[in-house]
Amino acid sequence: MRKLFVLLFGLILAGSVLAKEAPPAVPDPALEKRTMALAEELRCLVCQNQTIADSHAELAIDLKNQIREKLKAGMSEEQILQFMVARYGDFVLYKPPVKATTVPLWFGPFALLFGALAGLFYYLLRRRRSAAPQPLSEAEQARVQALLDSPEERR
Amino acid sequence: MLRARFLIPLAVFAVVVGILGVGLTLDPREVPSPLINKPAPAFNLPQLAQPDKTISQKDMLGKVWLLNVWASWCVSCREEHSTILELARSGVVPVLGLNYKDERADGLAWLARLGNPYQISAYDRDGRIGIDYGVYGVPETYVIDKAGVIRYKRIGAVTPEVVRDKILPLVKELNGNA
Numbered sequence: 001m002r003k004l005f006v007l008l009f010g011l012i013l014a015g016s017v018l019a020k021e022a023p024p025a026v027p028d029p030a031l032e033k034r035t036m037a038l039a040e041e042l043r044c045l046v047c048q049n050q051t052i053a054d055s056h057a058e059l060a061i062d063l064k065n066q067i068r069e070k071l072k073a074g075m076s077e078e079q080i081l082q083f084m085v086a087r088y089g090d091f092v093l094y095k096p097p098v099k100a101t102t103v104p105l106w107f108g109p110f111a112l113l114f115g116a117l118a119g120l121f122y123y124l125l126r127r128r129r130s131a132a133p134q135p136l137s138e139a140e141q142a143r144v145q146a147l148l149d150s151p152e153e154r155r
Numbered sequence: 156m157l158r159a160r161f162l163i164p165l166a167v168f169a170v171v172v173g174i175l176g177v178g179l180t181l182d183p184r185e186v187p188s189p190l191i192n193k194p195a196p197a198f199n200l201p202q203l204a205q206p207d208k209t210i211s212q213k214d215m216l217g218k219v220w221l222l223n224v225w226a227s228w229c230v231s232c233r234e235e236h237s238t239i240l241e242l243a244r245s246g247v248v249p250v251l252g253l254n255y256k257d258e259r260a261d262g263l264a265w266l267a268r269l270g271n272p273y274q275i276s277a278y279d280r281d282g283r284i285g286i287d288y289g290v291y292g293v294p295e296t297y298v299i300d301k302a303g304v305i306r307y308k309r310i311g312a313v314t315p316e317v318v319r320d321k322i323l324p325l326v327k328e329l330n331g332n333a
Contacts, residue, residue, distance in 0.1 A: 045291035048183060058256065059291055062282050087289040089189040 035068045038077055042084055043092050051094065188289055188308045195222070195299050196287035203254045203262055203276035210251070210277045212303060219329045221250045221322070222297040223273070223313075224285065226257040227265035229293040235312035236269050242318055243272035248298075248326045252276030255285045255293050298322060300329045 039053035044060045052060040063084070070080050081093065090096045098106050136144065190196075199211040212222075223239055225232040243250040252273035254262045259278060266276075279285055288297070291310075298307040307325055309317055 045186060059282075059286075062286065066286060086189060087286060088291065089186055089289075091186045 031068065031071060034071055034077070035064060038067050038071075038080060039064050041081070041094050043094055045088060045092065184292065185310055186291075188305075188310075190289055190297075190305050191308060193305060195297065195303050195305050196284070198277065198279075198284040198287070200253075200277040200279055200284060203252070203259065203266075203278040206259070206278070210275050212299070215249070215251065215299065216303050217301050219248060219301055219326050220299055221248055222253055222288075222299060223250055224253045224255050224288070224290050224293050224295045224297075225276075226255045226293050227261040228257065229255075231312040232294045233269070235294055235314070236272070238313050238315055238318060240270050240272040241315075242313075242322070243274075247323065249274050253284065253288075254278050255290060256280065256282040296322075298325055298329070 036053050039060075040051050042052045042063065044050045044052045044055035044057055044063075046057040046059050047055050050060075052063050066083075067080055070083070071077075075083075084092050090099075090102065096102045096105065195212045197212060199209050202208045202210050221242075239250060242248070250272050252275070254276045256279065259280075262276070262278070266273075277284070282290075288295070294312060296309040296313050297305050300306050306329060307321060309321070313322070
């Protein structure tokens with residue numbers, strides 16, 4: 001019985017000695033980090049609401065490989081973005097540059113917000129003005145007086 | 156005056172409907188290509204049928220030609236195939252193929268079965284030239300002029316209407332002017 005325990009213990013120990021630490025998933029984590037950071041900024045054109053970092057479409061994988069290669073070859077992030085824009089247009093950028101064609105995109109929401117705020121302000125201003133206390137007209141004054149003077153109410 | 160104020164929501168509604176209506180007619184998959192009026196990206200690829208021979212965009216200088224990106228796995232390529240075949244057979248414009256991310260045997264079998272509209276198909280196994288051409292959804296078709304400049308790009312299947320309304324008039328114009 002005791003021998004069996006020793007054997008078992010030995011086996012468990014052997015297992016943990018033999019087990020290796022998991023190797024990193026990529027050979028160069030720093031390069032991978034830069035690749036993914038760049039991939040986060042690029043739209044996948046096959047699945048348009050995903051970045052190529054998120055996407056598993058073949059084209060996205062190819063483009064990630066291209067980014068990785070180009071970074072390895074010493075190209076800067078800026079140069080790689082330009083490479084992509086030259087092929088796929090501003091549309092690939094999640095942060096498109098401010099140009100004549102993208103002005104509505106960048107400033108449209110703010111224009112709408114300010115328009116709505118101006119409308120609200122105008123509306124409140126008008127409401128306050130119309131709700132300001134007004135002096136009673138002569139007829140109203142007379143009616144008030146009549147009610148105050150009426151005998152039933154004076155009890 | 157009071158009546159006009161009640162019309163404001165209606166007017167806003169009409170504007171929103173108008174904008175959304177226009178939005179419905181647009182295809183979000185058709186991204187304007189930055190390559191229009193730019194020189195066609197250079198390539199020098201093995202031919203699909205003869206791996207020992209190469210084909211380059213330079214070989215077509217002096218001609219107006221079509222570059223059709225296709226693959227045997229692509230469903231829309233099948234859809235447009237008869238149109239491309241007909242266009243190629245009419246002899247109006249030479250059509251070259253770019254076999255994109257395909258197996259050579261699959262591509263050749265596809266052509267053997269359905270007919271081959273291409274003078275030559277370039278074989279782009281890893282899709283690298285496809286990236287240079289901004290390909291993101293096969294099929295894509297480019298009209299390239301005599302100076303080697305891309306003049307038109309069609310994303311998605313070429314229909315007989317596209318041939319009639321876009322490609323043929325453009326080819327005619329490009330052949331006439333230069």
